[in-house]
Amino acid sequence: MSTDLQYREDGELRHFLTVEGLKRDTLTRILDTAETFISFGEREIKKVPLLRGKTVVNLFFESSTRTRTTFEIAAKRLSADVINLNPNRLATSKGETVLDTVRNLEAMHTDLFVVRDAHSGAAYLIAQHVPPHVSIINAGDGRHAHPTQAMLDMFTIRQHRQDFENLKVAIVGDILHSRVARSQIHALNILGVPEVRVVAPRTLLPTEVERLGVQPFSDMRRGLENVDVVIMLRLQLERMQGSLISSQQEYFNLYGLTPDKLAYASPRVMVMHPGPINRGLEIASEVADGPHSLILSQVTNGIAVRMSIMALLMGGQAARRED
Amino acid sequence: MSTDLQYREDGELRHFLTVEGLKRDTLTRILDTAETFISFGEREIKKVPLLRGKTVVNLFFESSTRTRTTFEIAAKRLSADVINLNPNRLATSKGETVLDTVRNLEAMHTDLFVVRDAHSGAAYLIAQHVPPHVSIINAGDGRHAHPTQAMLDMFTIRQHRQDFENLKVAIVGDILHSRVARSQIHALNILGVPEVRVVAPRTLLPTEVERLGVQPFSDMRRGLENVDVVIMLRLQLERMQGSLISSQQEYFNLYGLTPDKLAYASPRVMVMHPGPINRGLEIASEVADGPHSLILSQVTNGIAVRMSIMALLMGGQAARRED
Amino acid sequence: MSTDLQYREDGELRHFLTVEGLKRDTLTRILDTAETFISFGEREIKKVPLLRGKTVVNLFFESSTRTRTTFEIAAKRLSADVINLNPNRLATSKGETVLDTVRNLEAMHTDLFVVRDAHSGAAYLIAQHVPPHVSIINAGDGRHAHPTQAMLDMFTIRQHRQDFENLKVAIVGDILHSRVARSQIHALNILGVPEVRVVAPRTLLPTEVERLGVQPFSDMRRGLENVDVVIMLRLQLERMQGSLISSQQEYFNLYGLTPDKLAYASPRVMVMHPGPINRGLEIASEVADGPHSLILSQVTNGIAVRMSIMALLMGGQAARRED
Numbered sequence: 001m002s003t004d005l006q007y008r009e010d011g012e013l014r015h016f017l018t019v020e021g022l023k024r025d026t027l028t029r030i031l032d033t034a035e036t037f038i039s040f041g042e043r044e045i046k047k048v049p050l051l052r053g054k055t056v057v058n059l060f061f062e063s064s065t066r067t068r069t070t071f072e073i074a075a076k077r078l079s080a081d082v083i084n085l086n087p088n089r090l091a092t093s094k095g096e097t098v099l100d101t102v103r104n105l106e107a108m109h110t111d112l113f114v115v116r117d118a119h120s121g122a123a124y125l126i127a128q129h130v131p132p133h134v135s136i137i138n139a140g141d142g143r144h145a146h147p148t149q150a151m152l153d154m155f156t157i158r159q160h161r162q163d164f165e166n167l168k169v170a171i172v173g174d175i176l177h178s179r180v181a182r183s184q185i186h187a188l189n190i191l192g193v194p195e196v197r198v199v200a201p202r203t204l205l206p207t208e209v210e211r212l213g214v215q216p217f218s219d220m221r222r223g224l225e226n227v228d229v230v231i232m233l234r235l236q237l238e239r240m241q242g243s244l245i246s247s248q249q250e251y252f253n254l255y256g257l258t259p260d261k262l263a264y265a266s267p268r269v270m271v272m273h274p275g276p277i278n279r280g281l282e283i284a285s286e287v288a289d290g291p292h293s294l295i296l297s298q299v300t301n302g303i304a305v306r307m308s309i310m311a312l313l314m315g316g317q318a319a320r321r322e323d
Numbered sequence: 324m325s326t327d328l329q330y331r332e333d334g335e336l337r338h339f340l341t342v343e344g345l346k347r348d349t350l351t352r353i354l355d356t357a358e359t360f361i362s363f364g365e366r367e368i369k370k371v372p373l374l375r376g377k378t379v380v381n382l383f384f385e386s387s388t389r390t391r392t393t394f395e396i397a398a399k400r401l402s403a404d405v406i407n408l409n410p411n412r413l414a415t416s417k418g419e420t421v422l423d424t425v426r427n428l429e430a431m432h433t434d435l436f437v438v439r440d441a442h443s444g445a446a447y448l449i450a451q452h453v454p455p456h457v458s459i460i461n462a463g464d465g466r467h468a469h470p471t472q473a474m475l476d477m478f479t480i481r482q483h484r485q486d487f488e489n490l491k492v493a494i495v496g497d498i499l500h501s502r503v504a505r506s507q508i509h510a511l512n513i514l515g516v517p518e519v520r521v522v523a524p525r526t527l528l529p530t531e532v533e534r535l536g537v538q539p540f541s542d543m544r545r546g547l548e549n550v551d552v553v554i555m556l557r558l559q560l561e562r563m564q565g566s567l568i569s570s571q572q573e574y575f576n577l578y579g580l581t582p583d584k585l586a587y588a589s590p591r592v593m594v595m596h597p598g599p600i601n602r603g604l605e606i607a608s609e610v611a612d613g614p615h616s617l618i619l620s621q622v623t624n625g626i627a628v629r630m631s632i633m634a635l636l637m638g639g640q641a642a643r644r645e646d
Numbered sequence: 647m648s649t650d651l652q653y654r655e656d657g658e659l660r661h662f663l664t665v666e667g668l669k670r671d672t673l674t675r676i677l678d679t680a681e682t683f684i685s686f687g688e689r690e691i692k693k694v695p696l697l698r699g700k701t702v703v704n705l706f707f708e709s710s711t712r713t714r715t716t717f718e719i720a721a722k723r724l725s726a727d728v729i730n731l732n733p734n735r736l737a738t739s740k741g742e743t744v745l746d747t748v749r750n751l752e753a754m755h756t757d758l759f760v761v762r763d764a765h766s767g768a769a770y771l772i773a774q775h776v777p778p779h780v781s782i783i784n785a786g787d788g789r790h791a792h793p794t795q796a797m798l799d800m801f802t803i804r805q806h807r808q809d810f811e812n813l814k815v816a817i818v819g820d821i822l823h824s825r826v827a828r829s830q831i832h833a834l835n836i837l838g839v840p841e842v843r844v845v846a847p848r849t850l851l852p853t854e855v856e857r858l859g860v861q862p863f864s865d866m867r868r869g870l871e872n873v874d875v876v877i878m879l880r881l882q883l884e885r886m887q888g889s890l891i892s893s894q895q896e897y898f899n900l901y902g903l904t905p906d907k908l909a910y911a912s913p914r915v916m917v918m919h920p921g922p923i924n925r926g927l928e929i930a931s932e933v934a935d936g937p938h939s940l941i942l943s944q945v946t947n948g949i950a951v952r953m954s955i956m957a958l959l960m961g962g963q964a965a966r967r968e969d
Contacts (some may be wrong), residue, residue, distance in 0.1 A: 041455055045699030046755065047727075053368030055396060066750070069729055073701060073754050076727040083372075097602070099628040104389070104598060106397050107622035109369065275750060279743070299753035378693030378719060404693075404722040406715055420925070427921060430945035431719050432692065452800070 015127045015136045016309050017185040018145040027190055028296045032309035034038070037077075038301065049228055050311050050320050051080035054111040058084045059102070060139070061117040066276065067139055069115045070299075074306035080112075093131055102126050105187050106134055112310060115139070120144035135313040137306075143179050148309060149274050150183035152302040154191060157229055158296050160270055164191040168266075170223050172199040172255060173215075173233030173282055180274050181233055188214045199223035200255070220255055224264040232257050234275040257283045262292065270294050328450055335548050338450045339632050340461045342469040345450050351511055354478050356541055357631035360400075360623065365490040374403035375632050377434040378553040382405045382425070383462070384440040389599065390462055393438045393622075397629035402429035420537055423511075425449050429457055436460070436635060443467035460629075466502050471632060475625040477514060477541040479617050480552055483593055486572070487514040491589075493546050494537075495578060496556030503597050513537045522546035523578070543578055547587040555580050555596040558605045571604055580606045585615065593617050651773055661773045664791040665832040673836055677801050680954035683723075684947065694928040697726035700757040704730045705748070706785070707763040712922065713785055716945075717760045720952035726758075748772050752780055757784070758956060766790035780823050781959040783952075789825050794955060795920050796829035798948040800837060802940050803836055804915055805947070808818045814912075816869050817860075818845040818901060819879030819928055820854050826920050827879055834860045846871035846901070866901055869908045876918040878903050881928045894927055903929045908938065916940050957959050 006022065008014045013026060017042045037048075057077040058068050063086050073080045081173040087101055102113065112135050127136040140146040154164075161167060167199030169188055175181045175198045188196045189212075190261060209216050217223030224230060235251065262269065271283075271292045279285045288295060329345065331337045336349060362372075379398040381391050386409050398405045410424055425436065436459050438446040443465030454643040463469040477487075484490060492511055498504045498521045511519045512535075521532060522540045532539050540546030547553060558574065585592065594606075594615040604609045611618060649878055652668065654660045673948050677821055683694075702721040704714050721728045747791075748759065758781050759947045766788030773782040784794040805868040807813060821844045826919060834842045835858075844855060845863045855862050863869030870876060881897065908915065917929075917938045925931045934941060 046701065047699045053370045055369065055399075065731060065733065069731065069751070070754060072729060073727070076701075081396070083395060085388060085392065087388065099598065100602075103619055104622050105392075107619040108393065108626050108799065109623065279746075295748055296753040299750050300755065303754050378692065378722075404719070405717060408711060408715065410711065423922065423925075426942055428715075430942040431716065431949050434934045557956065617764050 005124070008132075010291045013130075013140075013309075013312050015123075016147060016248045016313060017123050017136065017138045018125055018149050019147045019190065020145070020185075022190060024190050024192070027151070027154065027187060030151055030305065030308050030312065031033075031158055033312060034155050034301070034304040035053070037304040037307045043085050046077050046078065046080055049079045050077035051075065051111075051314055052097045053204075054078075054080045054314060055109060056080045056082050056112045056114065056310070057105050057110045058082065059105070059116070060084075060086050061115075061119075061122065062140070063096070064140070067116065069304050071137075071139060071306055074303050074310060075114075076111075077303070078307055078310055080310075083110075099126070099129055102129070102265060106130060110134065112313060114139050115173050116140045118142055129288070137309060137313070140179055143177055143182070145183045146179040146274075146305055147183045147187075148302070150187040151178050152298055152305040152307070153184055153231060153272060153274075154187050155273060155301045155305050157270065159227065159297070160192055160294070164188070164193045166225040167229060168191045168195040168197070169193055169229040169231065170197040170199050170217075170227045170255065170265075171233065172223070173231070174204045174222065175200045176236060177207065177236065178233050182212075185212050187212055191294060194226075197227065216280075220261055221264045224261060227265045229268060229270045229272065230257065230262070230265060232271070232277075232283050234274060234276065234279055252281055256281065257287050259284065259286055259290070262287055275299065283306045328447070329457075335429055335638070336632075336635050337455075338446075338461075339470060339636060340446050340450055340459065340507045342470045342473050342513065343468070345509075345513060347515070349515050350477065353474055353628065353631050353635065354481055357478050357624070357627040358625040358636060360622075360630045360634075369400050370402055371400065372375075372402045374401035374434075374637055376397065377401075377403045377574075377637060378432060378635070379403045379405050379435045379437065380428050381437045381462075382394055382428070382439070383404065383407070383409050384421070384438075384442075384445065384466055385463070387463070390439065391437075393543045394422070394460075394462060394629055395627050396634060397626050398435075398556065400626070401630055401633055403421060403633075404520065406433075421445070422449070422452055425452070429453060430593060433457065437462050439463045439545040441465055449540070456579045459633060463502055466488065466500055466505070469502040469597075470506045470510075471625070471629055472503050473510040474632070475509055476554065476595060476597075477510050478624045478628050479595060479621050482620070483617070484551065487511070487516045490516045490552060491518040491520070491550040492516055492552040493520040493522050493540075493550045494554045494556065495543065495546070495580065497527045497558060498523045498556070499527045500559065501556050504549045505535075508535050509553060518645060520546050520550065543584055544587050547584060550588045552593045552595065553580065553585070553588060555594070555600075555606050557597060557599065575604055579604065580610050582609055582613070584608065585610055595621055598622065601608060651770070654778075656960070659955075659958050660778075660799055661769075661784075662793060662959060663773055663782065663784045665793045665796050665829045665836065666791070667718070668832075668836060670836050670838070671835060673797070673800065674870050675894050676797055676951065676958065677818060679958060680797075680801050680947070680950040682908070683950040683953045683957075693727045694723065694725050697721065697724035697757075698947055698959055700724075700726045700729050700960060701755060701758065702726045702751065702758045702956070703751050703756045703786075704728065705751070705762070706730075706732050707744070707761075707765075707768065708786070710762060710786070713762065714760075716948050717783075717785060717952055720949050720956060721758075721760075723949070724953055724956055726956075729756075744768070745772070749777070752776060756780065757961060760785050761787045764788055766818045770852055772787045783955060783959070786825055789823055789828070792825040792920075793833075794948070794952055795826050796833040797832055797955070798916060798944055798951040799834050799877065799920075801947045802918060802944050803916065806940070807874065807935055810834070810839045812838045813875060814841040814843070814873040815839055815875040815877065816843040816845050816863075816873045816911075817868065817877045817879065818869065818903065819881060820850045821846045821855065821879070824851045824879050824926045824959045828878060829856075831858050843869050843873065866907055867910050873915060875909045875918065876908070876911060877905065878917070878923075878929050879924065880920060881924055881951055887900065892912050898927055902927065903933050909934055918944055921945065 006015050070083050114137045116139040122141045123136050123138035171181050196214045199215045199220050273295050329338050395405050411515045437460045439462040446461035446466045494504050521537045522543050596618050600611050652661050706894045718728050761786040768787045769782050769784035817827050842860045844860045845866050919941050
């Protein structure tokens with residue numbers, strides 16, 4: 001997919017659809033701006049008026065209360081008005097198209113759409129059809145991308161390591177189906193992480209995965225050797241039924257993150273997971289709740305990173321409306 | 324239904340339940356006030372504090388995300404607090420009545436109820452039982468009325484034509500079951516439109532429809548001849564099962580708005596539709612997306628008109644509470 | 647259950663989980679603070695900025711639109727940002743625990759959780775695990791407690807009687823299963839009401855009910871004799887199927903509040919009910935809508951009392967975050 005759509009002519013960010021093709025400067029600016037928001041959660045009054053008077057629509061064709069809540073909180077802390085919509089894909093395909101739905105909401109002067117959909121490319125399709133003063137954030141589209149998740153992961157890494165340049169990072173789990181992994185890999189590459197590993201059974205790795213700029217491992221202990229960061233993916237339980245994985249117990253034995261496997265990593269290793277965690281399936285409770293875990297920091301950082309992206313997208317909007 | 328309920332003794336608007344029986348002055352004032360809001364959507368900060376501290380309850384016994392969203396956005400742009408409720412009619416009929424539900428919400432100091440119900444007269448029934456400082460807006464009641472839709476249509480017409488006095492307007496579709504059509508006909512008559520036509524198969528026209536002040540047509544081409552405005556109604560697909568219409572294809576052939584039928588209308592014809600549109604059923608995509616279409620303007624105007632009605636109803640509320 | 651959890655070391659209220667074990671001073675302070683809010687509903691602008699910038703999450707594992715709405719309105723009138731969540735217990739038990747859900751929301755810097763759950767002790771369990779700057783309000787947990795309901799009832803009584811010291815109060819209905827009754831009994835005892843009666847068929851009374859500090863009656867006329875306050879409980883219709891009650895008609899004959907039974911009470915008797923009422927089942931419409939009924943006042947007072955409790959819990963939060 002073309003990513004030019006993500007930039008305006010003046011080089012400012014217009015949409016946030018995928019990490020792929022973004023400049024390192026852009027990612028760094030998102031992280032820097034998020035840092036200015038990270039103290040807000042601690043402050044007595046957590047609101048800033050940056051998006052006051054703006055209307056943000058959470059347009060979740062695929063429902064996800066958890067992700068929607070993070071965008072809702074982020075938008076409200078920026079003082080935006082937030083409308084949550086969970087339109088039925090079936091209903092929209094009956095006569096009125098998805099684009100009709102979007103055009104209608106846009107006609108109500110929505111400034112920003114946060115779009116989630118089970119189909120890859122949905123946010124991109126919408127972004128192609130909105131006027132210049134409307135921005136789109138991709139909150140997950142099919143197996144394609146989940147760029148805000150990747151950015152909050154980068155933020156969490158940077159909080160604990162000075163720079164990205166000497167890191168070894170391993171992503172563990174169902175790489176094949178994961179939009180999160182795809183976005184993380186792009187972000188790690190763009191930010192200059194020299195060694196990105198993916199750890200999974202062969203059946204859960206894309207063919208020619210090396211082309212993404214990663215090293216594949218099927219043995220988890222070898223994959224974790226000396227890594228600075230372990231990012232666990234959530235195992236989609238509904239896929240366990242199929243033939244891809246023989247049994248939950250066997251999966252946990254081979255790829256579940258346990259203290260003994262974690263011992264192969266760097267002593268200062270960071271453990272991350274996008275949540276919600278499946279305790280005892282892809283991660284042992286001792287690790288999830290242990291001293292290396294940054295899982296709850298990721299959640300906190302997720303609000304700041306989403307505020308940052310919203311603020312950057314809306315930053316130049318005023319000028320643009322006059323074009 | 325009596326409409327006296329809609330005015331206070333001092334002649335100010337108290338409730339907005341139906342267009343029937345309203346004075347032309349009242350309609351004009353709603354349109355004029357809406358005009359002051361129409362620029363807001365374009366402004367950097369879209370909020371005005373007119374309803375700050377007021378509580379608006381969207382009480383939708385019949386669910387409609389689309390209509391509810393327009394009222395929610397309108398109320399939030401006026402700085403009101405908005406509560407969305409979708410009570411189950413069945414649940415409310417078990418022991419607690421609809422009026423009990425309303426009295427409870429009213430006891431929480433709701434200032435304005437926006438009521439939608441599948442039963443004709445629901446908003447009216449509620450309006451009869453609320454204290455003087457509480458106002459009701461009818462957001463659609465059974466087959467009876469949908470007055471805010473009619474007012475946004477009038478606003479859209481006035482935006483493009485200087486006055487209502489020389490217009491020919493055709494409303495096309497299932498007139499018999501349409502609360503939208505009923506409200507539009509009243510509004511067009513009150514505002515002085517000299518020629519209002521309804522175009523539909525005989526089976527979808529009320530008996531003695533002429534008494535409403537309209538001319539019926541069964542031939543769409545003749546019905547559209549030289550009209551300045553075509554208002555298409557949404558075909559309720561669930562009624563297609565019955566015997567009223569023989570087939571979707573036949574309906575589209577006879578009453579679908581296509582470029583060739585539209586050619587019979589005035590060259591500057593305005594095409595309107597309350598949405599959501601059924602592409603290829605009551606309207607061809609070329610027309611819906613074509614140069615005459617004002618369908619998305621209607622959506623934009625819908626916010627301004629609903630803000631206007633809310634602001635007018637709440638305008639004199641303060642004084643009244645002291646009575 | 648231990649109630650120490652409800653107080654901070656400096657004696658301030660930290661959580662509001664149950665009335666049991668609270669000091670009379672605390673209850674009085676809640677009622678006094680609520681009084682400062684009771685005029686707000688009447689004011690032109692009903693908002694105060696006490697919780698501006700705070701995030702309140704309504705975490706309703708057991709869904710209740712009515713109760714949730716009262717907390718939503720209360721929080722919005724205090725200018726908080728409100729997030730409504732209705733998580734599926736089943737979903738949360740799959741891998742992620744209820745505490746994981748709470749920890750995640752807490753990581754997003756939630757300040758106050760309003761928790762409702764079908765299991766006794768849920769709010770208490772959560773309160774045990776949150777950091778010092780986060781507070782929990784119990785909005786009903788299983789059969790255990792519904793303390794905000796009890797406090798609004800106390801507020802309503804105090805509005806009409808100077809003090810609690812000379813009152814006779816009767817609670818009528820399914821005492822056995824009622825979390826409302828349990829909380830009311832504690833509150834009445836703590837506030838010094840000398841005579842608290844419970845009126846119910848033997849099958850709907852807990853064994854050794856006298857230990858709670860109440861006098862049981864099975865004959866309603868005798869139970870109501872000379873009482874100053876009658877609090878009716880809502881009959882859970884779903885329990886009527888079982889063998890506890892022979893028939894709705896018989897129940898109404900024996901325990902429904904009718905004008906003739908009410909005649910046994912004091913001439914100035916106050917009639918209360920937590921709502922929603924079952925007309926003709928536990929209360930006759932003449933009584934529910936009659937001159938002694940305070941049912942709608944209870945609803946109004948419920949907003950003020952919930953504002954009061956939220957304000958008291960959040961009052962010292964700023965200082966505490968610095969600890």
